[in-house]
Amino acid sequence: MSTEHPDRAATLWIDASSGVAGDMLLGALLDAGASLERVQAAVDAVVPGLVRLGVAETRRAGMRALKVDVQPTSEDQPHRSWAEVEQLVLGAELPAPIARRAHAAFAALARAEADVHGVPVEEVHFHEVGAWDSIADVVGVCAALEDLAVTDVVTSVIGVGSGTVQGAHGRMPVPVPAVLGLVTGWTVDAVGDGELATPTGVALLTTLAASQGPLPRMAVSAVGVGAGTRDVPGRANVVRVVLGRLSTPPAPQSGSPTGDLEHTSMVVLEANVDDLDPRVWPSVLDALLAAGAADAWLAPILMKKGRPAHTLSVLCAPDDAERLRDLVLEATSTIGVRGTAVDRWALPRQWVAVDVDGQRIGIKVAHRAGRVVQATPEFADVEAAGGALDRPVGIVLDAAVAAAAAAGLVPGAPLPTASARGLAQR
């Protein structure tokens, strides 16, 4: 499972206007291209051999969607306390961003349950459906986000439903109490009948998303639709996700030499640091990327009095600068951060997939004025294909480059048409 993807960093918009549950969100992310194998591996890292994930296409009010099937491997599944779940998540061998996001979602769920039932948070036992499928949903969603290199999540209004629902403790009003305990500060809508948003779904949404609003202006790279168990006639009870890169409105282009480059106003935050334990730096960079930085890097420098040190640089959107500045102050030993407004010009990109002996490998195609500038195989896909085919990564990389060239993805070639892309799009 790769944790290094600064140049793949993507924004995810979640359309939860028709409701949200953990399995619906997971289905949508898998539909958008997250690897089921890597999601299963992350779940296995937390609860080894306990649940098996499968996916199947289904229809909801006439709309195609992916439905995740979470099956326990034995009948006898314990109901775990928050303390036990916390230990499982923190003790598992998971990439830090997955563990951090999963822990945050479970902690929110536990706090909401504790408040509703008036018990200390340590005494919370997860829902009647048992902790096992919540663990699969929460860890699975966080692993899928990591697999898709999502650094920034925006959610729509949350459709919560209305009426009542039958629970283990009797009939509960919708939104159920735990959902209401999670939505302070978020906009909800009581569309539809019945329980459209579950506590696990809402805990994930409200801890993963940094903001709420309509689909942002973005260059879209993938779309996914996920279904839960309910099928309500007349309204597709699905979660939709849209993955891509945020783009600011193009500046007036009259006579501009930038042509079709994507121009963005960004901020670079910097700090010179000479007293942080060097072993801490990788987690600082990971945390900044997970928190929405477009890039974060270190450069060795020599400071006053001949002290070896590092400059930490963080490239981010102006809206994220304050939050990331605070994260730098929190996560490093610096006592000050400077910021500079910068322009960024990026070649537009699109994803095309090629096949290497049955393995799909994404090719990132940077283009300009309708022509390919660069076509680069996604390294995480190459590594996964190398593993699946039991071949050295270098050989698979060469094969992916050759497959891309055979598909006409070479510098200077015209961009593939939408129908050609449709054959193999990621």
Ligand SMILES: O=C([S-])c1cc(C(=O)S)c[n+]([C@@H]2O[C@H](COP(=O)(O)O)[C@@H](O)[C@H]2O)c1
């Ligand atoms: O069993 C308990 S304590 C319980 C509490 C609540 C509260 O809102 S409090 C809700 N539920 C219902 O359990 C199912 C499953 O929810 P997931 O989040 O695990 O998918 C759902 O119908 C809840 O409303 C149970």
Ligand code: NI
């Ligand atoms: Ni409850």
